Amino acid sequence: MTRNERGTAGALGEGERALQARKRKVTGTVIMLMLGGGVVGFVTSMGSGGTSFLLAPMAPWLAVAATVVMLVTLSWGSWRFFQVVDEVEVRDNYIASTIGLYAYFAVYFSWSLLWRGQLLPEPQHFLLFCITMVITILAYLWMKFRP
Template sequence: MTRQAMGEGEQREAARRRSSRIILASAVAVGVVLIVGTALSKEPGGRVTPAWGIAFTLIYLGMLLLARRVSRRTSDEFDLRNSVRAMAFGAVVIGFLYPPWYFLWRGQLVPEPSHELLYVLLILSITGRFLWRKFRGG
């Protein structure tokens, strides 16, 4: 059985999938580096060294900017629309959670807002909304 050559659209789609996988693999690798680096640079009291704080910030922001640049080139208009809507949804989730939690904390009714928990909720809400829109349509 002979294989037919891929058409132009199929080649573009294959390249887009490759780029998406590279972005995801890079983000996971950077995430592992950041987690391991944070674990290795812990000081007493749960703080990290100032040098690691700076390095973490530069690595994290560099990965975000690079991933954004590459993904904008490889995403179609539907993925871009879904991304914008997912980020807006994440902002709404944080907008509903953080201010009440903050002011209840200021009134000494609840514990201090957990920055880590809020960030995880932001990422989960954005990812969940993006995947919902992508696979459920609309």
């Protein structure tokens, strides 16, 4: 049972309907981003030959197609996401993205210097990407669910 603006049982108020519509738009946008990522993952795994699909060589046309799908999905999805979320969500995303970028700078530059000093192997680009994503996601979750 829902309550209207006067607190009595009945239809949803205008603000509640707007909130539900916004939540549907956000959910739809996130689903579209996930589907785009799923398509790229599926397509790139097709030519893996049983090895790790993220590191396996692939046909040039496949690499171009996956890149186009990823760039279009990421560009459209990011634009759409920031159109439908509120200012708190935007702030949380900006802060998490900044923390992730700073972490990338620190890890890559440190690793690169230590590699040049022959103390570490050459920086592994996919590993750097994964580290950056994990730190960004953790920062976002901290911003989203902090007390």
